[in-house]
Amino acid sequence: MYSSFFGLNVALRALSAYQGALNVTGHNIANANTTGYTRQLANIQATTPLSVFTLGKEISLGTGSTLDNIVRARDYYIDRQFRWETSKYEYWAGKENSLKLIEGLMNEPSEYSLHNDLVLFWNAWSELAKNPQNMGARSVLLERAMTLVDTFHHIDQQITDLQNDLDASVAVTVKQINTIAAQIKELNTQIKRAEVAMDNPNDLKDRRDALVDELAKLVPVRVEETMDETFTDRIVGKYKVIIGNENDPANVLVDDQTVNFLEDPPQQNTDGFYQVVWQNTGKAVDLGKDMGKLKADLEIRDEYLPDFRKYFDNIAKGLAKAVNAFHRTGQGLVPMDTGIDFFTEDSGTGQITAASITVNSDILKNVDKIATGKIVKDADGKPTLEVGDSSVALAIAALAQGWESLKELQEGAFDAPPVPAASFGDYYGALIAQMGVDVQQCERMAEGQSVLVIHMQNQRESAFGVSLDEEMANMVKYQKSYGAAARVVTMIDSMLERILNMGITR
Numbered sequence: 001m002y003s004s005f006f007g008l009n010v011a012l013r014a015l016s017a018y019q020g021a022l023n024v025t026g027h028n029i030a031n032a033n034t035t036g037y038t039r040q041l042a043n044i045q046a047t048t049p050l051s052v053f054t055l056g057k058e059i060s061l062g063t064g065s066t067l068d069n070i071v072r073a074r075d076y077y078i079d080r081q082f083r084w085e086t087s088k089y090e091y092w093a094g095k096e097n098s099l100k101l102i103e104g105l106m107n108e109p110s111e112y113s114l115h116n117d118l119v120l121f122w123n124a125w126s127e128l129a130k131n132p133q134n135m136g137a138r139s140v141l142l143e144r145a146m147t148l149v150d151t152f153h154h155i156d157q158q159i160t161d162l163q164n165d166l167d168a169s170v171a172v173t174v175k176q177i178n179t180i181a182a183q184i185k186e187l188n189t190q191i192k193r194a195e196v197a198m199d200n201p202n203d204l205k206d207r208r209d210a211l212v213d214e215l216a217k218l219v220p221v222r223v224e225e226t227m228d229e230t231f232t233d234r235i236v237g238k239y240k241v242i243i244g245n246e247n248d249p250a251n252v253l254v255d256d257q258t259v260n261f262l263e264d265p266p267q268q269n270t271d272g273f274y275q276v277v278w279q280n281t282g283k284a285v286d287l288g289k290d291m292g293k294l295k296a297d298l299e300i301r302d303e304y305l306p307d308f309r310k311y312f313d314n315i316a317k318g319l320a321k322a323v324n325a326f327h328r329t330g331q332g333l334v335p336m337d338t339g340i341d342f343f344t345e346d347s348g349t350g351q352i353t354a355a356s357i358t359v360n361s362d363i364l365k366n367v368d369k370i371a372t373g374k375i376v377k378d379a380d381g382k383p384t385l386e387v388g389d390s391s392v393a394l395a396i397a398a399l400a401q402g403w404e405s406l407k408e409l410q411e412g413a414f415d416a417p418p419v420p421a422a423s424f425g426d427y428y429g430a431l432i433a434q435m436g437v438d439v440q441q442c443e444r445m446a447e448g449q450s451v452l453v454i455h456m457q458n459q460r461e462s463a464f465g466v467s468l469d470e471e472m473a474n475m476v477k478y479q480k481s482y483g484a485a486a487r488v489v490t491m492i493d494s495m496l497e498r499i500l501n502m503g504i505t506r
Contacts, residue, residue: 013064014485020067036210083216089449094296096442122400129393132372312354318418330371330392335383
């Protein structure tokens with residue numbers, strides 16, 4: 001037999017369940033525009049029925065409902081895809097930004113570019129060949145040569161500055177990763193403590209997922225959620241975060257309540273740049289391929305920019321080698337036994353690069369030493385001048401068009417062209433064209449990934465975003481259910497009052 005107040009207990013449970021459901025709906029509405037918030041669902045379940053013996057048999061009598069738990073409307077497959085596509089987008093967007101900076105420092109096409117300075121340099125030799133004795137033409141040539149040298153130096157310094165900026169970005173990114181990892185570990189501790197107490201801390205899980213989303217912008221991320229086998233009577237999870245190449249078992253950043261930090265400040269390689277290594281092992285982090293901002297910065301810093309610098313080193317070295325080969329065979333307005341180099345280096349290494357190329361100090365002091373004609377000696381073997389000879393200046397000016405003039409030099413002086421192209425202009429043009437191709441590739445890939453990220457974000461919103469229309473409908477539904485439960489209380493109260501009043505004599 002059950003109590004006369006049984007119906008009141010059923011109605012009370014209904015009131016409590018629907019009041020809780022209304023609170024969940026209000027929480028969803030309050031966070032409709034909160035970044036990273038996941039729509040929560042009130043899971044109302046029927047309570048355990050009561051077995052009643054009546055008329056010679058047992059029947060199950062329902063005891064009402066209860067708010068069993070509050071769950072998040074989360075789709076982990078969509079989360080994984082969103083983070084995957086986000087990492088790809090950040091990689092290509094990061095490369096695009098860096099390459100556009102490189103493209104900007106080239107100033108092509110403009111009058112302040114290396115191409116323009118090369119053209120003016122060759123033209124100055126051509127003008128000098130018209131009148132080798134003209135001091136103005138010699139001064140103009142020296143000015144053009146110094147401008148060309150300064151452009152080489154400027155480009156090389158810009159490359160160094162960009163590498164240093166990317167290096168600083170790598171250090172900041174490592175610190176960000178460690179900070180996020182520490183926050184995830186702390187949230188894991190709080191969430192586990194709540195789950196052990198048989199609670200479901202949805203808002204803490206939202207904060208943790210938001211941190212993983214931020215981490216996915218920096219490095220590729222994979223999350224593994226498993227059950228903690230220590231607890232058999234309740235649901236307690238274990239949360240693992242893997243970065244970089246997910247097939248590398250060493251790439252576990254957070255394992256439940258343990259963090260494997262990256263070394264901060266990072267180690268430096270032989271070039272003085274930061275490396276990304278694990279703090280506990282010193283092993284380099286396998287960041288995978290084409291994913292994450294960190295990978296983009298490292299590739300530009302360690303691969304693209306060194307190759308880019310080599311292009312300019314090759315131009316500077318080839319230019320100096322070709323010009324010097326002719327210049328050494330000639331003399332200017334000063335008789336010489338042996339010629340001098342037009343270009344030298346100021347690094348002390350003996351190697352001419354874009355950073356070290358400079359104009360011979362003897363020429364800087366005296367423009368008369370700029371060679372325009374062949375070395376001539378008199379009958380006694382003493383150097384003398386041949387007025388009007390401009391064969392050397394013409395041969396150097398002809399280098400602008402290719403390597404035909406090099407054939408005039410002693411056989412074997414050039415086993416190969418100064419640069420692997422038909423001319424200096426063609427070699428430099430190929431570099432600029434390749435840079436344009438690289439920038440366009442990054443733009444196309446970033447645009448394509450942006451579309452995918454937006455698509456996945458829309459899927460996320462449809463899966464666990466808050467719809468105000470849907471929440472208003474739920475609010476009306478729960479409100480009516482709450483009102484109906486209250487009406488049941490009123491009806492049962494009336495019935496009990498009638499029973500109590502049966503024994504009262506009127």
